[in-house]
Amino acid sequence: MVDPARPVRLTPGTKAPVDDVRAQARLRSLNLTMLLPFIAAAGVLSIGLDARGPVDVVVLAAGVLAGLAAFVRWISNRLTTRLAIPLVMVAAGVWAYGALVADAGSAIFGFTLVASHVIPRLPRHHLAVAVSAVTYVLAIGVLRLLLADDLQRADLVTFVLFPAGITAGVIGLMFPNQRFYDVVADLEWALDREAELAVTRERIRFASDLHDIQGHTLHVVKLKIALAQRLVHTDPARAEQELREMHELVGDTITQTKELAHAQRRLNLTAELENAKNLFEAAGITVRVERGSEPDPRVNELLGQVLRETTTNVLRHARAALVQITLSEDGISIVNDGAAGTGPPELSGLGTLKHRVADAGGELTVGVELGRFSTVARFPAATGASG
Structure with a gap:
């Protein structure tokens, strides 16, 4: 069972905690409200700058949607492996299409967004996967240069240096951002444990009060019973007195226990x-x-x-x-x-x-x-x- 207050890593079959509320959820909601419009606008702008026809619009839009889906699912803490793999494949394919077919350097938008949100949440091999992602971007860009009939210096920046640099930079920035949410989750978990500990201490205090009331009484009653057993044949009057005192003591203890149970003790x-x-x-x-x-x-x-x-x-x-x-x-x-x-x-x-x-x-x-x-x-x- 996943502890809702603990940080959740991206592993096969992992589901986001149902109870993801409090500070971490509020921070994620704030990020979604503030950043989603800007990211969506940037995606639309990238399509408008490089799309040369309906096919380009559809393919580039697929990359943008993949990036937005990764961002939204990451914000809601529901970016699972089952979803991440197809998003990475779509975004990678759009980058290959944009660089090799559509002459659209902005096609890197979706891949950068998807990779930067998926890689920091992997359970291990973060560096290796990050290097592989940047290497893939470089490889597509270099292939674009090799296949170009009219190679220009601007192509080196548009399809190699800028895409690789922006991908590496954004992935690198997302690691401390992910760690920030993990720290918030750790703090919330610690505060929950502190609250539980405080309630436990209160219960122990109640148990101590109950012990003070009943423990002493039971010990005294045990001694008086032993005394009454010895006196019942030799001194019946004294034995009867001990029994009366026990009856009063038990009655008083019952009253005190009821008062304690109903928070009526002074x-x-x-x-x-x-x-x-x-x-x-x-x-x-x-x-x-x-x-x-x-x-x-x-x-x-x-x-x-x-x-x-x-x-x-x-x-x-x-x-x-x-x-x-x-x-x-x-x-x-x-x-x-x-x-x-x-x-x-x-x-x-x-x-x-x-x-x-x-x-x-x-x-x-x-x-x-x-x-x-x-x-x-x-x-x-x-x-x-x-x-």
């Missing part, structure tokens, strides 16, 4: 704020925190739960680069960019918190606008009471 807003900041920074997300007036202490725990749940949602579901956390007297606001979609967001864990916030006299709202996801919890009643 939280410290300041500690949660620091934890969220550390998690976001570990995932490569910039965090801005604005602390105005401190929220009412009576809603401190609920705000901490809102912050914790929102932090988890951002790490799991968003492609955020920036998170803005704002504390005010009446509540908290968390806004992040990179929201996936513009429709109504799914509340999931925030849905449960929305009811709890409402029961406490507050309001929890979430929304997506212009790619920004916002979570806002307000307690106007608490502000009025404190005033």
Whole structure:
């Protein structure tokens, strides 16, 4: 299975990742929008300059279309070997026709475009294939000179020096360009792993809390059971007392476990704020925190739960680069960019918190606008009471 965030090389049967979104896809889309019109215009111009009849127009147009197809498929990360081979053959044939038959030096346009996008994506032998491509261009150009009845100095430039030079130059430039996209993919992959690691650390923290609650209780219950077994015949009253204490201890543990499972264990807003900041920074997300007036202490725990749940949602579901956390007297606001979609967001864990916030006299709202996801919890009643 192909990792959508990893760079994809051109190998037989390789398909472009279905999930190629985020920065790399945006860069490719920007290149397509900016460069395609200029490349297409240059191709049309090359046909207009050298075509001397309908046959020349058709053949030269085939070369231009092959070059444009290679460019578009490369931009969309879908240039496979199955497509690349026929494109190379068409472009090579057009160059041979243009140099040997149509006297059209611009026929090199399609071959240069196809070769420059195919060769850097090969899994190996880049240099050998690049040299072979330039050698082919030179060979066709030299053959054109040998077959010419009236050899002119301009022919050396038009069919040998310029085509070979432009082919070598464009292929050479495409190698760092391809590497740039690979580096972007590597960075995205690393950020994904950082986000997963941050979520894993949060899960470990939850597991540690659960262990603190239940591990101690189970150990104490085990000791009390052993004690009750020894006392049941010699001191029944004491054994009964131990059983009552075990019953109360287990009941209290069940309550604490339920509170933890529903994120209802007492939280410290300041500690949660620091934890969220550390998690976001570990995932490569910039965090801005604005602390105005401190929220009412009576809603401190609920705000901490809102912050914790929102932090988890951002790490799991968003492609955020920036998170803005704002504390005010009446509540908290968390806004992040990179929201996936513009429709109504799914509340999931925030849905449960929305009811709890409402029961406490507050309001929890979430929304997506212009790619920004916002979570806002307000307690106007608490502000009025404190005033």
